[in-house]
Amino acid sequence: GAVVSQHPSWVICKSGTSVKIECRSLDFQATTMFWYRQFPKQSLMLMATSNEGSKATYEQGVEKDKFLINHASLTLSTLTVTSAHPEDSSFYICSARRAGTSGRNEQFFGPGTRLTVL
Amino acid sequence: AQRVTQPEKLLSVFKGAPVELKCNYSYSGSPELFWYVQYSRQRLQLLLRHISRESIKGFTADLNKGETSFHLKKPFAQEEDSAMYYCALGSQGGKLIFGQGTELSVKP
Numbered sequence: 315g316a317v318v319s320q321h322p323s324w325v326i327c328k329s330g331t332s333v334k335i336e337c338r339s340l341d342f343q344a345t346t347m348f349w350y351r352q353f354p355k356q357s358l359m360l361m362a363t364s365n366e367g368s369k370a371t372y373e374q375g376v377e378k379d380k381f382l383i384n385h386a387s388l389t390l391s392t393l394t395v396t397s398a399h400p401e402d403s404s405f406y407i408c409s410a411r412r413a414g415t416s417g418r419n420e421q422f423f424g425p426g427t428r429l430t431v432l
Numbered sequence: 433a434q435r436v437t438q439p440e441k442l443l444s445v446f447k448g449a450p451v452e453l454k455c456n457y458s459y460s461g462s463p464e465l466f467w468y469v470q471y472s473r474q475r476l477q478l479l480l481r482h483i484s485r486e487s488i489k490g491f492t493a494d495l496n497k498g499e500t501s502f503h504l505k506k507p508f509a510q511e512e513d514s515a516m517y518y519c520a521l522g523s524q525g526g527k528l529i530f531g532q533g534t535e536l537s538v539k540p
Contacts, residue, residue, distance in 0.1 A: 346526050357518065357532045358476070363525060371525075407476070411526045420466070421528055423476040 315341050318410050320424035327398055328432055334394045335427045337408030343388035344410035348421060349381070352405045364391045398431040405429075434459050436521045438531035445509050446539050453504040453534045455493075455519030464522030465502040467493055468530075471515045479504075479517070489513070509538045 317340040327333050337347055345366050350358040362372045362383050370383035380402075382394040391410075395402050405428055409421035435458040445451050457463055467479040480488045482495040482502060493504045502519060519531040 348527070355516065355533070355535060357530045360527060360529075363527065409476075409528075420478065420481065421526070422478075423468075425475040 316412065316422040317341055318344075318408065318422050318424040320406075320408055320427050322427060323425060324428040324430075326430045326432065329399055330397055332394055332396045333398055333429060334392055335406055335408075335429075337391045337393070337410070337424055339389045339410045339412075339422070342410075342412050342422075344391075344412060345388065346411040347385060347391040348409045348411075349383060349391075349393050350407045350409070352407055352426070354405075358407060361393075395429065398429070400431045403429055403431045434521060434523055434529050436519050436529050436531035438517075438519055438534045440534045441532065442535045442537065444537040444539065447511055448508050451506050451509045451513070451536065451538075453517050453519075453536065455502045455504065455531055457500050457502060457519075457521050459500075459521055459523075463495070463497075463502075465493075465495060466520040466522070466528070467491070467502075467504050468518045468520055469515050470518065476518070509536075511538045511540055514538045 319338045321336045347364045349361045352358050361376045362370045364370045364383045364385040366385045372378045385391040405426050407426040408424045437456045465482045468476050469479045470476045491506045495502050516533050518533045520528040
C-alpha cells in the first residue's frame with residue numbers, strides 16, 4: 315500500500331512553454347502533498363505544500379506564479395511549470411501524506427519527473 | 433532554526449565492514465526523525481523512523497537527544513546497501529526537512 319505515481323516520468327520541452335506534472339496517490343487518500351526539486355546527488359528542496367481544496371503554501375524563494383500547484387482531489391495534485399526556461403530543468407518529486415495521520419510526518423514519495431527545457 | 437546536517441557527502445567502505453552514517457539535527461521541540469534511502473534510479477523510500485525503534489535491512493538508528501544525533505548504523509555492510517541516504521526531520525504541517533544526503537558506496 316501507499317503508492318504514489320507521477321506522470322510523466324520525463325519530459326522535454328522548448329523554452330517558453332508550460333509543462334504539467336501529475337502526482338497521484340493510488341491506494342490511499344492524501345490530504346497533503348508536497349513538491350520537491352532535486353539536483354543530481356543533492357538533497358531534496360521543498361518547493362511547496364499542497365492541501366486538498368486550498369491554496370498551496372510555497373517555500374521562501376519559490377515563485378508561485380511560476381510553479382502553479384493544484385490539489386483538486388484527495389488523490390491528485392498537479393504542478394505546472396509555466397513559461398519554462400533551461401534553468402527550470404530538474405528532477406521534480408512529489409510526496410503524499412496519508413489522510414488521518416495528522417500527528418505523523420511520514421511521507422510516501424513518487425518516482426519523480428525529469429524535466430529538460432531546451 | 434530547524435536543520436539537519438549530514439557531514440559526509442560520500443562514505444566508502446568495503447563489504448563486511450561496519451558503517452555509520454552521521455546525522456545531527458537542530459529542533460526546539462520533540463523531534464521526529466527518519467532515514468530515507470534512494471537506490472540508483474529508484475524513488476525515495478523510508479528506511480526507518482526513530483519512533484518505531486525497528487531494524488530494517490540490518491540498519492538501526494538511535495535518537496540521542498543529548499547529542500542531537502540520529503546516526504544510522506549497520507554492523508556488516510553489503511554491496512546492495514550502496515545508495516543515497518537522507519536523514520529527515522519532521523516539522524510543522526507535516527513537512528520534512530532533509531539533510532544534504534550521504535552517498536554510501538560498498539566495495540566488494
